[in-house]
Amino acid sequence: MAFVSLAIIALVAFASPFIASAIPGKPVPETVFLLVLGAVLGPHMLGVIHVDAEVSLVSELGLAFLFLLAGFEIDPKSITGVEGRYGLATWVVTFGIAWLAVRFTPWFSVSHFDGIAVTLALTSTALGTLVPIMRERSLTGTRVGDSILAYGTWGELGPVLAMSVLLSARTGIQTLVILGLFAVVCVLLAVVPSRSKRVGSRFFAFVEERADTTSQTFVRLTVLILVTLVAFSAVFDLDIVLGSFAAGFVLRYIIPEGNHTLETKLDGLAYGFLIPVFFTVSGAKIDLTAVASRPGLLVGFIVALLIIRAVPILISMSICPATRDVSAYGRITVALYCTTALPIIVAVTSVAVNAGALSQDIASVMVAAGAITVFLMPLLAQLFYRVVDAAPVAAVAEVAEHPSDALDILRAHHDLASLLAREHELLTSHGHGRVFEGLPTLDTIAERLSAEAASGHIDARIVDAAHLLADKTYGDEVDPSELTPRERRRLERAKLAVREYRRRMLELYAREEAEDDDGK
Known part of the structure; x- marks a missing residue:
């Protein structure tokens, strides 16, 4: 029966990319x-997928690899630097707000497992879930992506550590001792291979020599580190998320510069099989009937996540010296992405249900809410970005001044949003957000836009503006007095669009140059 369930899950995993791509704009x-x-397909509806012990084990391995890759993705500087410190402080504030919110609700008690579980769920960020979404949308390596990692890391790590302390049946001292032993094991697993690598020992030379053979020694070393820390977590009744996340940090310590070949192999193993199993099994645990019977609780939990998690991040980014200059819609984008929650909700509700402190119906609603945020928050962030790019306030002002040209004005602003979206795609379509081989010139931009205009996707006047800006003749060769008010408005929109793209491009290029200098 386990293999039948895994076969169906494999079919779901294979079909999902086709379904997602079939929707325009994905x-x-x-x-x-x-x-x-x-x-x-799960046991609460069609009953085709059975979540037995074997399937659960594969699912937990998927969860472990999800957090391993999330931990490996994080640059330690992003959590220890200025923005990282603000991220930690923001999570502490978020925890306090969540505690107060749960404290004054009649359904939960903050002194029991149920209230603690809800409090932690309201402070979480599904960083492991966000990493593949960020890769799909080419946010990795961008300034917005770096901020998502800085705040999202503490939204993941904070609840994981708090779970180990607050949801443990042991005394506080026993828990601290076990966490101390866990830290020692992590240090040993990180320092021994890293020191072997630096001194050029025969051990690490052997690992590198056999890395691309049938021995796959680097992959096996990674799996050894992961399974060791997960086993430690299981033996001492810690959540496996803690061990998995720590394994990612250990791997990053061993190879701080990264290893493209290893990452490709791990992605193939994790995203090709194990991680889809975890998400499918997580969905199979949701009782949709119970969710449908409590729509108020479902909506209320999502709204609470927005207020308790997103708002403090937005405020923190506005006062943090490292992100104060980020545009308002950039900060809102980060706040929305960091409100995505699922794996931590699955983990804390499982602990509370097993302890008899939370009903399975309430747990299903909370997991369903977390699943909805995986869809809703990235979508809201994407739509918000497009709406702001269209400059709606300016559009309303222009329509009020020239109501007879309302249709053309709205079309011009739509062109502006489409152009910026395609420019962003061009900018980030090379290496997951890394700027490709030097800084693209405005001539390159104009050539790419010409191709888009030929297919009818971008207004020709925007392309004209791009060419004029590329030749640095916009101000010299275009006499505004010779244009109609409609043409002036559209060319001004185009000018703004190309300049905004140039600004974004220079920002990313400067960041890449700084990273290259640090590497040297």
Whole structure:
């Protein structure tokens, strides 16, 4: 029966990318389809997928690899630097707000497992879930992506550590001792291979020599580190998320510069099989009937996540010296992405249900809310970015001044949003956000836009503006007095669009140059 369930899950995993790509603009991440199909095919509905011990083990390995890759993705500087410190402080504030919110609700008690579980769920960020979504949308390596990692890391790490302390049946001293032993094991697993690498020992030379053979020694070393820390977590009744996350940090310490070949192999193993199993099984645990019977609780939990998690991040980014200059819509984008929650909700509700402190119906609603955020928050961030790019306030002002040209004005602003979206795609379509081989010139931009205009996707006047800016003749060769008011408005929109793209491009290029200098 386990192999039948795994075969169906494999079919779901294979079909999900096709379904996601069939929707224009791909607004729904593949993860959402894994969750939804898991819920429909799971034991609470069609009963095709059975979550037995064998399937659960594979699912937990998927969860472990999800957090391993999330931990490996994080640059330690992003959590220890200025923005990282603000991220930690923001999580502490978020925890305090969540505690007060739960304290004054009649349904939960903050002194028991149920209230603590809800409090932690309200402070979480599904960083492991966000990493593949960020890769799909080319946010990795951008300034917005770096901020998501800085705040999202503490939204993941904070609840994981708090779970180990607050949801443990042991005394506080026993828990601290075990966490201390866990830290020692992590240090040993990190320092021994790293020191072997630096001194050029025969051990690490052997690992590198056999890394691309059938021995796959580097992959096996990674799996050894991961399974060792997960086993430690299981033996001492810690959540496996803690061990998995720590394994990612250990791997990053061993190879701080990264290893493209190893990352490709791990991605193939994790995203090709194990992680889709985890998301599908997570969906199979959702009782859609119980969720449908409590719509108020479902909506209320999502709204609470927005207020308790997103608002403090938005305020923190506005006062943090490292992100104060980030545009308002950039800060809102980060706040929305960091409100995405699922794996931590699955973990804390499982602990509370097993302890008899939380009903399975309430747990299903909370997991469903977390699953909805995986779809809703990235979608809201994407739509918000597009709406702001269209400069709606300016559009309203222009329509009020020239109501007879309302249709043309709205079309011009739509062109502006489309152009910026395609420019962003061009900018980030090379190496997951890394700027490609030097800084693209405005001539390159104009050539790419010409191709888009030929297919009818971008207004020709925007392309004209790009060419004029590329030749640095916009101000010299275009006499505004010779243009109609409609043409002036459209060319001004175009000028703004190209300049905004140039600004974004220079920002990313400067960041890459700084990273290269640090590497040297």
